[in-house]
Amino acid sequence: xxxxxxxxxxxxxxxxxxxxxxxxxxxxxxxxxxxxxxxxxxxxxxxxxxxxxxxxxxxxxxxxxxxxxxxxxxxxxxxxxxxxxxxxxxxxxxxxxxxxxxxxxxxxxxxxxxxxxxxxxxxxxxxxxxxxxxxxxxxxxxxxxxxxxxxxxxxxxxxxxxxxxxxxxxxxxxxxxxxxxxxxxxxxxxxxxxxxxxxxxxxxxxxxxxxxxxxxxxxxxxxxxxxxxxxxxxxxxxxxxxxxxx
Amino acid sequence: xxxxxxxxxxxxxxxxxxxxxxxxxxxxxxxxxxxxxxxxxxxxxxxxxxxxxxxxxxxxxxxxxxxxxxxxxxxxxxxxxxxxxxxxxxxxxxxxxxxxxxxxxxxxxxxxxxxxxxxxxxxxxxxxxxxxxxxxxxxxxxxxxxxxxxxxxxxxxxxxxxxxxxxxxxxxxxxxxxxxxxxxxxxxxxxxxxxxxxxxxxxxxxxxxxxxxxxxxxxxxxxxxxxxxxxxxxxxxxxxxxxxxxxxxxxxxxxxxxxxxxxxxxxxxxxxxxxxxxxxxxxxxx
Numbered sequence: 001x002x003x004x005x006x007x008x009x010x011x012x013x014x015x016x017x018x019x020x021x022x023x024x025x026x027x028x029x030x031x032x033x034x035x036x037x038x039x040x041x042x043x044x045x046x047x048x049x050x051x052x053x054x055x056x057x058x059x060x061x062x063x064x065x066x067x068x069x070x071x072x073x074x075x076x077x078x079x080x081x082x083x084x085x086x087x088x089x090x091x092x093x094x095x096x097x098x099x100x101x102x103x104x105x106x107x108x109x110x111x112x113x114x115x116x117x118x119x120x121x122x123x124x125x126x127x128x129x130x131x132x133x134x135x136x137x138x139x140x141x142x143x144x145x146x147x148x149x150x151x152x153x154x155x156x157x158x159x160x161x162x163x164x165x166x167x168x169x170x171x172x173x174x175x176x177x178x179x180x181x182x183x184x185x186x187x188x189x190x191x192x193x194x195x196x197x198x199x200x201x202x203x204x205x206x207x208x209x210x211x212x213x214x215x216x217x218x219x220x221x222x223x224x225x226x227x228x229x230x231x232x233x234x235x236x237x238x239x240x241x242x243x244x245x246x
Numbered sequence: 247x248x249x250x251x252x253x254x255x256x257x258x259x260x261x262x263x264x265x266x267x268x269x270x271x272x273x274x275x276x277x278x279x280x281x282x283x284x285x286x287x288x289x290x291x292x293x294x295x296x297x298x299x300x301x302x303x304x305x306x307x308x309x310x311x312x313x314x315x316x317x318x319x320x321x322x323x324x325x326x327x328x329x330x331x332x333x334x335x336x337x338x339x340x341x342x343x344x345x346x347x348x349x350x351x352x353x354x355x356x357x358x359x360x361x362x363x364x365x366x367x368x369x370x371x372x373x374x375x376x377x378x379x380x381x382x383x384x385x386x387x388x389x390x391x392x393x394x395x396x397x398x399x400x401x402x403x404x405x406x407x408x409x410x411x412x413x414x415x416x417x418x419x420x421x422x423x424x425x426x427x428x429x430x431x432x433x434x435x436x437x438x439x440x441x442x443x444x445x446x447x448x449x450x451x452x453x454x455x456x457x458x459x460x461x462x463x464x465x466x467x468x469x470x471x472x473x474x475x476x477x478x479x480x481x482x483x484x485x486x487x488x489x490x491x492x493x494x495x496x497x498x499x500x501x502x503x504x505x506x507x508x509x510x511x512x513x514x515x516x517x518x519x520x521x522x523x524x525x526x527x528x529x530x531x532x
Contacts, residue, residue, distance in 0.1 A: 197407035202489035 030091045035148050037082060042141040044076035049134045064122045066114070066130065073130065076137075077110045106133070109175055113210075116191060117182040125181060129174025132167045139163055157239060161232040168228070172221055179210055186210060254285035260302070270379040273303040308379035315369040318388050322396030323362040329400035330355045341406050348410045350418050354403050354486050357425055361478065364429060372436050374443040376450075395497075399490045411487040421485035428477035434460035435471040452517055465521075466529035468510040472502035473527055503527050 048069045055068035066073075080103050086092050087099045114126060143160045146152040185191070192206040257269035273282040276292065278301045289298065330351075334342035346352070402408065411417040438461050442451045455464040463470035479495040506527035513520050525532060 196402075196405060197409050199409050199412055199487065200489045201402045201405070201409055201487060203402075 031148055034086070034091065035145060037086070038141045038145040038148065041076060041079065042138060042145060044072060044079070045134050045137040045141065048072050048076065048130075049138060052131070052134065062127060063124065066121050066126045069130065070121075074110055074115070077106055077133070080106065108213075109178070112192075113179055113182055117185050119185045120178055120181045123178060123181050125174045125177030127174070129171045129178065132171030132174060135163065136167045136171070154239065158236065161228070161235055164225075164228050168221075168225055172217060176214055176217060179214055183207060183210060249290040251289050252285065253283045253287045253289075256289070256300070257285070267302075267304060268308075270308045271305050273305050275301045275303070277301070305381060307382040309382050309385055310379050311375045311377065312369055312373075314380060314385050314388065315373075316366065317385065318392050319362050319365045319369065321389060321393040323359060323366075325393055325396045326355065326358050326400040329397070329404040332404065336401070337406060344406070346404065346406075346408065348408065350410050350485065351404060351408060353418065353422065354482070357422070357482060357485065358400075361429065361482075364433065368433070368436050372440045374440050395490075395494045399486075399488060399494055402488050402490050403486050409487075411485070417487070418485055421481045424481035425478055425485065428474045428481060431460040431463065432471055432474035432478065434458050435463075435474060438464075439471070450512070450516060452513065452520060463529075464524075466524060467506075468513055468524050468526050469502075469506040472506050476502060476527075503532060 051069040051072060052065055055065045056062055059065070084096070084100045084103055087094045087096050109129070114121060120126065139156065139159045143152070143156050146156055186193075187207045190206075192204070194202060194204050196203050253274060254269070256274065257272050260272060260274075261267060261269050275282055276294070276298075282303075283292075283300075292298070329336055332341055332344055411421075438456055438458070439453055442453055453464055455461045460474075461470070463473060467473050476495070476499050479491070479498050483491045483495050503526070510524070510526035
């Protein structure tokens with residue numbers, strides 16, 4: 001879902017080095033940790049990308065490629081939970097709520113939908129969002145890595161703030177289609193649902209919950225998308241001025 | 247403006263010039279990034295020269311705390327009744343206006359209603375607020391929270407398929423006793439805090455334990471009213487053995503811990519001789 005959103009505020013506050021900041025940046029130890037984290041994540045998503053390409057070449061078709069990258073996808077997407085910790089411990093000045101929300105939505109899709117409802121794993125919509133996530137994350141994590149090392153190539157900055165225009169809707173479509181595909185199987189198996197009566201006096205219908213999740217995309221996605229467009233105008237026009245003044 | 251004018255007088259003068267911005271809505275500061283000045287401050291005691299520059303900020307439409315509390319608390323009271331009396335649109339037409347075979351459901355209704363009636367009484371007669379108003383949009387947020395949760399937990403407690411607590415009467419009786427003790431404690435603390443401001447002043451004072459045993463929690467905790475409040479909701483959870491009530495209790499606990507920590511920090515900042523044994527909300531722990 002919100003692939004690049006969390007990064008945008010991080011990027012502006014932490015890493016667009018030209019703006020003077022009242023707070024000091026992360027200390028040496030924190031910077032080292034962040035660099036290692038971002039390098040590992042970049043590498044991880046590259047592994048997924050390579051895995052996808054190899055599987056495609058081997059199989060000759062783009063169907064059911066999920067199985068070839070299932071494990072690294074789960075590992076590295078879940079690893080992104082560390083980013084919530086990074087923001088909570090204020091190593092990076094970003095919104096905890098925004099970051100947590102985005103990571104949770106990714107983890108939710110990976111585990112609670114794709115992993116849990118085995119029947120959707122062969123759907124093409126899964127490939128759609130996996131590809132979108134992979135490209136987005138490779139760009140995003142390399143962006144952070146280079147920013148931390150203060151050697152950010154303009155190409156990466158441009159890619160980070162431009163590719164989302166296509167990748168975002170692509171990812172969202174893949175996610176929504178996958179959830180939609182999962183619905184009948186959830187209804188049939190009563191997955192993650194509990195009904196009355198029970199001694200906890202609680203009920204939960206996962207089917208309805210998934211529908212609510214899908215509906216929630218309607219207000220949330222445009223907000224994040226336009227936020228990124230706004231950031232794009234700010235960051236790229238700023239960079240233009242920098243280049244002109246150099 | 248006279249040198250001995252108070253900020254309150256400045257605010258009403260400003261209001262006459264700009265009728266749209268009534269005094270409660272004005273934030274007057276000496277520095278654009280600074281804190282808002284209090285009403286009682288006198289102009290010549292402030293760090294200004296012969297001319298003073300004051301900055302105005304519009305706080306948006308305001309609503310009185312008393313009004314907010316009254317609306318917030320009346321909602322859950324009546325919403326619970328919709329579920330207790332099983333209005334037709336809640337559980338379907340077949341179950342309309344039926345009543346539960348379990349006594350604990352009646353008890354839960356009594357306790358829940360008692361809790362909110364007590365809160366309403368305290369709002370009108372006991373509480374003395376330091377700020378008169380809060381921003382208007384808070385009331386939407388707060389009402390959604392209180393009313394929403396009241397509906398959610400009332401739905402399950404009064405449901406035809408409700409299951410009474412696993413340990414039966416023992417569990418319920420224990421919960422009732424705990425409930426009453428915590429409500430009494432909470433009330434005692436509110437009265438004690440209110441007495442600190444008996445003369446109508448709005449300044450903060452350190453609360454101390456009184457002859458009332460319930461206030462002895464002040465030895466250990468800065469905000470025993472929150473401690474007792476969490477206790478009330480824990481007892482209600484035990485009484486009903488209902489997960490939504492438990493979730494509500496958890497959220498209340500988190501919110502009150504945040505408020506208690508804030509209050510505790512404010513006390514520590516303002517009073518050098520603040521008792522060091524006290525923790526914000528849970529004795530010795532939190």
